[in-house]
Amino acid sequence: MATATDPGNPWLSLTKHMSYVVQHLRVDRSLIRRLIDAGVLGLQDADELEKESTSQKKKVDRLLVEILPKRQPSLFTAFCKVLTDVGQGFIVQRILGNSDHVQKSVSRDEDLAHSARDEVMGHHVPDDLPSFDEAAAMGLPTWKQWDMSMPIGGWSYGRMVLLDGKLIVGGINGSVYIYTEIDNRWDTVSRENGFVSTIVCYEDVCLVVVKDDKKKQYEVERFFPNEDVKWRSVTVLPPEMQMVGVSVALHENCLFVVGGETESRERVNTARMFDLTSGQWMVLDDVPTKRSFASSCVVSDTVFVGGGEIGQSRLSNVVECYNLGSRRWRSIAVSRNYYTTLTSVSNRLVATGGMTTSTSSTPSNAVQLYDDRSAGWLPLPPMTKKRWGHGGFSADSGEIVMAGGDDANTIESLKID
Incomplete structure (x- = not known):
């Protein structure tokens, strides 16, 4: 003993x-x-x-x-x-x-x-998620395929927003794709001498993180899809955040930037907040997990970060959150899958798709809803398409919309009551 x-x-x-x-x-x-x-x-x-x-x-x-x-x-x-x-x-x-x-x-x-x-x-990870056919047989609401699809498939890593009736997808091939329903048309917008790596939106503010190849630095810019001059500089990422694979989330006038990957493929757990009103960067406590290409979103007064890469060919299913009141990070129950996309819908956290194991190349169509009362994940009807690295957003109607991902250009939605 x-x-x-x-x-x-x-x-x-x-x-x-x-x-x-x-x-x-x-x-x-x-x-x-x-x-x-x-x-x-x-x-x-x-x-x-x-x-x-x-x-x-x-x-x-x-x-x-x-x-x-x-x-x-x-x-x-x-x-x-x-x-x-x-x-x-x-x-x-x-x-x-x-x-x-x-x-x-x-x-x-x-x-x-x-x-x-x-x-x-991982003792809260659900193992009873129904298949698509089982969900339909049980009378559960099922995902509906949209008639329109994206012009190309590819990784968008959660970079998808809805603004002024336009569906905006960023990050695929370094460009921004805009769908206008009234014209039933996709337009492609490229940033000259730049590569769009991520996009976030809050109310009427649409921000993008751009790698400016000419200046050789990562910047935050405001994107105006309806104007001739579409790109306006906001700030430059701090030196310690000048890297690929950062995760961003926008809450009111604050932009949160977390994690990333250096040129030597080292993952970091740095966290910073940019105040759009004062124009100042603030240092936050380090996130417990070092990772890159994570998914993030804001639910009420909490920033959630999950999935992503934690090493060479190693994925994460750990989900962590930062409370804006206490200003502290904590972990919640791990998600069922790795490299999931996190989305906020009706002030609830939803995780979709991802990979089945930490070293897997097998995508999943599983969908989970985080339940505060049980501090665990509840199963929701699965998507029709297995996806990872996909984008998503929630509509005012309570619908959650998922699109793209590796080898996928379809769009589907689910009404969550």
């Missing part, structure tokens, strides 16, 4: 990250009760914690130093699951991402270590 000082004791991974855990772990009545139910805490230990001073630091110190190291090593996984249940999964990621115990007990191979992290955090 591993002792409290045994190098093989997984609880030591907590003390190795003591300063981080003390700063971020919240020991409240909800956490204590869940730890009791999971068998991690005894009633006497729980009483001592609840009687402890109101100082969070003292409670965390007692839990990490005096209580947990004496518990059975086999309870470590249960402890990690409880943290994830109460919305503190980002601490689990920090611990397991650097834990010697995990590396030794699972494998030193990075892929297997990531799979172990998924196993700990």
Whole structure:
């Protein structure tokens, strides 16, 4: 049996990250009760914690130093699951991402270590998603194919917006494609000496991230689809964000830029916010997961980031969120698939498509709705087309629209009640 000082004791991974855990772990009545139910805490230990001073630091110190190291090593996984249940999964990621115990007990191979992290955090992943035919037979609403399709297929990575009755898709071949319903026509708009990498929209503001080949830098520009001069400079991305694969989300007057990939293919977890009113950049806390080409969206007062690439031929199913009130990142339940597209519809988070495994080349048509009450994902009717790297947006009618993706140029929509 591993002792409290045994190098093989997984609880030591907590003390190795003591300063981080003390700063971020919240020991409240909800956490204590869940730890009791999971068998991690005894009633006497729980009483001592609840009687402890109101100082969070003292409670965390007692839990990490005096209580947990004496518990059975086999309870470590249960402890990690409880943290994830109460919305503190980002601490689990920090611990397991650097834990010697995990590396030794699972494998030193990075892929297997990531799979172990998924196993700990993935207990909310639904495995009962219906097929398209099953959904139809069950009387569930099904996805409707649109009569029109995109001029070409390709990766748009969530870069799709609806503005002034025009459907705007960015990122495919570095150009912007605009569909006008009244004319039933697609127009292609290219940025001279530039490559459009992503596009976001809030109310009447449409922003694009452009790689300016002439200036050799990434910029944020405002896009005006109805005007002759369509591109107007807004700002230049900070030096630490001058890279491919950044994820962007727009909330009111704030543009959030997260992650990315350097020229040496190294993924980053940098996060920045640009205030469109003041014209100033703000440094945010780093995101727990380093990734590029992630999908992001805003639901109410929370920015969600999920999917993307975390390594060479390695995809992610981790979803993290940044609360604009508390200004802190946390993890939620992992999604069923990897490299999913996240979309906000009627103030709810929906994940669509992606890949079936972290190293898979098999796309999926699965659709999931995140449920705050159960802190897990609920299955929705699947798309008619298996997609990954696709774009999406939500309409005022409560419809969610998905289009494009690898080897796909079709468009389909689903009404979500």
